[in-house]
Amino acid sequence: MSQSEQKLLEQLSERDYPHGFESDIEQEIIPKGLSEDTIRFISQRKNEPEWLLQWRLKAYRHWLGMKEPSWQKLIYPPIDYQDISYFAAPKSGPVLNSLDELDPEIKSTYDRLGIPLEEQMMLAGVAVDAVLDSVSVVTTFKEKLAEKNVIFCSISEAVHQYPELVRTYLGTIVPYTDNYFAALNSAVFTDGSFVYIPPGVRCPMELSTYFRINARGTGQFERTLIIACDDSYVSYLEGCTAPKRDENQLHAAVVELVAMDRGEVKYSTVQNWYPGNKEGKGGIYNFVTKRGLCKGTSSKISWTQVETGSAITWKYPSVVLQGDDSRGEFYSVAMTTHLQQADTGTKMIHIGKNTQSRIVSKGISAGRSQNSYRGLVKIRKSAAKARNYSQCDSLLMGNRCGAHTFPYFEIHQPTAIVEHEATTSKIAEDILFYCTQRGLSRESAIAMIVNGYAREVLDHLPMEFAVEARKLLAISLEGSVG
Amino acid sequence: MSYSDQAAGNLLNHKLPDYRDEDWKYTHYSGFEHYKKLQTSGNPIAHPPLARRSTTPFHEDAWIAVVVNGILQANLSNLPNHSTGIRVAKLSEAISDDSGLEPGYSPGALALAKGHYYSQWAMAQGAEGLFIRVNSGIVAEKHLLIHTINDIQQPQQVLPTHHLIVLESNAALTLSETQEGSGEGMSLSLQEIHLSNQARLEHSQLQLWGNEFECIQQVLVAQQTESHYAHFAYCGGGAKVRNQLTVMQEGQLALTELTGLVLPGVGKHVDNQTLIHHQSPHTSSRQRYRSxxxxxxxxxxxxxxxxxxxxxxxxxxxxxxxxxxHETAVSNAKPELEIYADDVKCSHGATAGMLDAGEIHYMRSRGLSEVQARMMLQEAFVRDLLDSLPGESLRLWCHNHCSDRLNVLNQLSI
Amino acid sequence: MLLEIENLRASIEGKEILKGVNLSVPAGEVHAIMGPNGSGKSTLSSVIAGKDGYETSGSIRFDGQEISDWEPEIRAREGMFLAFQYPVELPGVGLSSFLRACVNERRKHIGQSELDASSFLALMREKAALVELSQDLIRRPVNQGFSGGEKKRNEIFQMAMLDPRMAILDETDSGLDIDALRIVAEGVNKLRNPQRSLLVITHYQRLLEYIVPDRVHVLIDGAIVMSGDRTLALALEEKGYDLVRAEQEVSS
Structure with missing residues (x-):
């Protein structure tokens, strides 16, 4: 390795986290600890109906009997679930309907994150739900969406306004028995987004949620539910950041999607939670359960994720392909540097006939990080003529990191066609020489090559997000150049 | 402490693997506790297996070691004599006369650390088997065939064997095994193979177990600098078969080539697990399996x-x-990469599917029957795999056995 | 002298490839380097362009400056261009964004302002016409899905875009049919001017019928064993390297 590359890789591991500031917002935080009383408090504080409290309590009791999963390729000290505060909210009060009502400090928090709440409202027409710590602080564009009968609000509000819808679907795609973190989330979730697209409606704008963990000593447990009725379409974007802290903070979210006949949900994530410093101190533990159900015939669910943040990422956005002719997609870029660990991938469960799934995963490991793809393609006996194509590529930068691929294929139907390819490589010297010979510095050549490598995935992001994601990948490398 | 005492100690820390163990997720032997009670030691069978020898795929002049229930049958075998530089003996003999067992090559040297539950168990029982050593610089002039016969006396007997194979530096050997057993028994086979610098072993294992017979096998290989290990697995029988092949590439420039052809019977289960551990720079491995x-x-x-x-x-x-x-056929695959070095070239691919209906239609429109068309396409599916096998007689034998088996399986699958 | 090489030695993994090369190329001249396979032609071009991984000694002066210790991108920004024998593919990296970054790096380096999007596009259109490179290819990732001939044309297109002072063409003719060769050579000829020098590395005389050199050097076993005018290239083609070399030895 040349000296300049050595230096680059060192600096790469030291890239700075630009969203690491902390906002001085008046907060209400309950004491640390988890018990049935905590859950009753949260439920009461949110004025929830009895059925929801009972559901939370059932989830909590189930969780008490569960063990934290250990099969994933992640190493972290045991989490003390009693050392977390399960509720933190800005004091300024209830959910607002317009930005004018927002606490200026909160607004400035989002401005500093570069989330153009106003700008997007004006120009792009993206409706935004902003979740700060545990609660949704602002949802924009309500009226415009209401014209089309699209519901986009916080899940707390939906519990009151649309109790039947919430009750019908909540926990049906990810039941609280699903896994340890889903059970915990079901017990203590505080807020999140709710989306309902009525039959025949193509949602007139991108819907977007920005998640931000601000308070110290808290965890974030949001829950999102998206329902796309017959012949509807919605594109939903999610972004996340958190302040720099020495402590590890837990983020255990649940996202449930359901698509009816010919309904389509496109769910995009740019995850940039604080990854911790170069010694691996601090950073978010991102333990997330995301699953979509293609319930109707010819429905479609597509996950696109760009994962650059978090000390630890544990997430497998999945699709259950129940409806005949339904389609599931998973496009992922996961970049890990210094001591980050990512164990991420997808599950595609084919049940209906002629169902199709496509998996494209691009892992990039640098520093001393560990980056694993883990995926399951399951073709049930009922899934005649199902198709799957998977491609998992890993790019290694430096010789102290690891890249791993753990794909599972369970094929119970002979008319299925399943294809999988995986490669692992580093950026070849002759490619770097070609670029530098044309005048690019080694660093910008690497940034350009990495972006090119991720392009197939980035192209699936909505325009505004793609630009942000490209910048994010480049910044991560650019900050490295002295 | 003897290696079997150590293995017995290791067993205390292992529990019987079940579906919750990642490595045994798809294949587990819940009935093994029952099997364990009925271990059989090697009673020579009454009828010599000479008739079967003619069906084996090897040259007339191959050396032959007949092993019945783990015990070498010298009177039925044709072993290399001392002057050849090749020793084939009972494992227990080699241990007791101590002549060929340098410390690094003692029984258990690989399996105590890397063996799974069943291999530890086999060692704890002091399982008998073969000791094979090819001296430094000796290139074996003939193939060595191990003809393994498991002959159970009562149902649910388990028959453990333990082979130890050492190729010293620059030695070369072609080793082929036929493995047979019938009735409701189980073979528990452990092999430890040491390849010194520049040693070369071509190893074929032809599993011809009967329809009720079960098998758990683990082959552990340690490869030194510039050694070459080529392994061919033909899984053409058995009720429930679990083969594990673990190769440790300890020396630089080691090369490993694994080829497998898997034909589970109707309602039967065959599981092949491989692990290639690249421990040194400039090592290569190539694996091709077809089921x-x-x-x-x-x-x-x-x-x-x-x-x-x-x-x-x-x-x-x-x-x-x-x-x-067939519509009830199941394939589970898990091709994994775990990589901690950056200047490497690693790739894997996996596919699953059935024969293309369009191709079958095309062939039928040219006058072939459906069965003929299927057979032809299936044979094409395995042909390039078989064509890469070393040795004309092995190739031919495999083609024939595979065709016959496909013929039967097709008839049963319609 | 635009390029001056003195006693250049280069080895890779302990094996010496260049064994003391001396070469001078004045501004505006076209020099050809010919030699059999394995004589060190490609190593010479790589070393001049600054590729990592070689142990080198001796001197390379570009417009009077010693460049041996320079990173490859600095040499490129100063106006040294290498057209690769085997241009690499850059998956996902769009040709136009790649070239825009390269062109602007060079412009910044020599104190010119960066090109804005519209003037860059105009420049690309103009230069693409030079080698008949279709707009469709410009929208694709660099060299991905390009035919062999298209890759070579793309190299000359990039040369035109980067406007170098010195261009090294490493076996640009290899793998080209006669029509493609003509297009590439005409493109190169249009780029000839009194300030720009070319070093044309080739195995065959064929390319030199189109790009007529001022001098021809013969590289054998890591050293230039003879030099002459273009008739030397014809003699090599006719008699082969061994014979020409033998004659040379006899006459000297």
Whole structure:
């Protein structure tokens, strides 16, 4: 390795986290600890109906009997679930309907994150739900969406306004028995987004949620539910950041999607939670359960994720392909540097006939990080003529990191066609020489090559997000150049 | 402490694997506790297996070691004499006369650390088997055939064997095994193989177990600098078969080539697991496995490539393809890469599917019957795999055995 | 002298490839380097362009400056261009964004302002016409899905875009059919001017019928064993390297 590359890789591991500031917002935080009383408090504080409290309590009791999963390729000290505060909210009060009502400090928090709440409202027409710590602080564009009968609000509000819808679907795609973190989330979730697209409606704008963990000593447990009725379409974007802290903070979210006949949900994530410093101190533990159900015939669910943040990422956005002719997609870029660990991938469960799934995963490991793809393609006996194509590529930068691929294929139907390819490589010297010979510095050549490598995935992001994601990948490398 | 005492100690820390163990997720032997009570030691069978020898795929002048229930049958065998530089003996003999067992090559040297539950168990029982050593610089002039026969006296007997194979530096050997057993028994086979610098072993294992017979096998290989290990697995029988092949590439420039052809019977289950551990720079591995799965059959393939930190310039390739012959056939595959070095070239691919209806239609429109068309396409699916096998007689034998078996499986799968 | 090489030695993994090369190329001249396979032609071009991985000694002066210790991108920004024998593919990296970054790096380096999007596009259109490179290819990732001939044309297109002072063409003719060769050579000829020098590395005389050199050097076993005018290239083609070399030895 040349000296300049050595230096680059060192600096790469030291890239700075630009969203690491902390906002001085008046907060209400309950004491640390988890018990049935905590859950009753949260439920009461949110004025929830009895059925929801009972559901939370059932989830909590189930969780008490569960063990934290250990099969994933992640190493972290045991989490003390009693050392977390399960509720933190800005004091300024209830959910607002317009930005004018927002606490200026909160607004400035989002401005500093570069989330153009106003700008997007004006120009792009993206409706935004902003979740700060545990609660949704602002949802924009309500009226415009209401014209089309699209519901986009916080899940707390939906519990009151649309109790039947919430009750019908909540926990049906990810039941609280699903896994340890889903059970915990079901017990203590505080807020999140709710989306309902009525039959025949193509949602007139991108819907977007920005998640931000601000308070110290808290965890974030949001829950999102998206329902796309017959012949509807919605594109939903999610972004996340958190302040720099020495402590590890837990983020255990649940996202449930359901698509009816010919309904389509496109769910995009740019995850940039604080990854911790170069010694691996601090950073978010991102333990997330995301699953979509293609319930109707010819429905479609597509996950696109760009994962650059978090000390630890544990997430497998999945699709259950129940409806005949339904389609599931998973496009992922996961970049890990210094001591980050990512164990991420997808599950595609084919049940209906002629169902199709496509998996494209691009892992990039640098520093001393560990980056694993883990995926399951399951073709049930009922899934005649199902198709799957998977491609998992890993790019290694430096010789102290690891890249791993753990794909599972369970094929119970002979008319299925399943294809999988995986490669692992580093950026070849002759490619770097070609670029530098044309005048690019080694660093910008690497940034350009990495972006090119991720392009197939980035192209699936909505325009505004793609630009942000490209910048994010480049910044991560650019900050490295002295 | 003897290696079998150590293995017995290891067993205390192991529990019987079940579906919750990642490595045994798709294949587990819940009835093993029952089997354990009925272990059989090697009673020579009454009828010599000479008739069967003619069906084996090897040259007339091959050396032959007949092993019945783990015990070498010298009177039925044709072993290399002392002057050849090749020793084939009972494992227990080699241990007691101590002549060939340098410390690094003692029994258990690999399996105590890397053996799974059943291998530890086999060692704890002091399982008998063969000791094979090829002296430094000796290139064996003939093939060595191990003809393994498991002959159970009562149902649910388990028959453990333990072979220890050492090729000293620059030695070369072609070793082929036929493995037979019938009735409701189980073979528990452990092999430890040491390849010194520049040693070369071509190893074929032809599993011809009966329909009720079960098998758990583990082959552990340690490869030193520039050694070459080529392994061919033909899984053409058995009720429930679990083969594990673990190769440790300890020396630089080691080369490993694994080829597998898997044909589980109707309602039967065959699981092949491979682990290639690239521990040194400039090592290479190539793995190609193909499964054809008949009615109610299950094929499992779990192949792992592990690249150590510092094992730069590793070149690893792995491919598994599954052809499902019936709507009730199942294929589970898990091709894994675990990589801790950056200057490496690793790739794997996996496919699963059935024969293309368009191709069958095309062939039928040219006058072939459906069965003929299927057979032809299935044979094409395995042909290039078989064509890469060393040795004309092995190739031919495999083609024939495979065709016959496909013929039967097709009839049963319609 | 635009390029001056003195006693250049280069080895890779302990094996010496260049064994003391001396070469001078004045501004505006076209020099050809010919030699059999394995004589060190490609190593010479790589070393001049600054590729990592070689142990080198001796001197390379570009417009009077010693460049041996320079990173490859600095040499490129100063106006040294290498057209690769085997241009690499850059998956996902769009040709136009790649070239825009390269062109602007060079412009910044020599104190010119960066090109804005519209003037860059105009420049691309103009230069693409030079080698008949279709707009469709410009929208694709660099060299991905390009035919062999298209890759070579793309190299000359990039040369035109980067406007170098010195261009090294490493076996640009290899793998080209006669029509493609003509297009590439005409493109190169249009780029000839009194300030720009070319070093044309080739195995065959064929390319030199189109790009007529001022001098021809013969590289054998890592050293230039003879030099002459273009008739030397014809003699090599006719008699082969061994014979010409033998004659040379006899006459000297």
């Amino acid at each position: 054809l799965v008949a009615r109610e059959g299950t094929s499992v393939f779990n192949g792992k490539v592990y690249v150590n930190p510092g094992a730069q310039k590793t070149d690893a390739y792995q491919h598994h393809a599954s052809l499902l012959m």
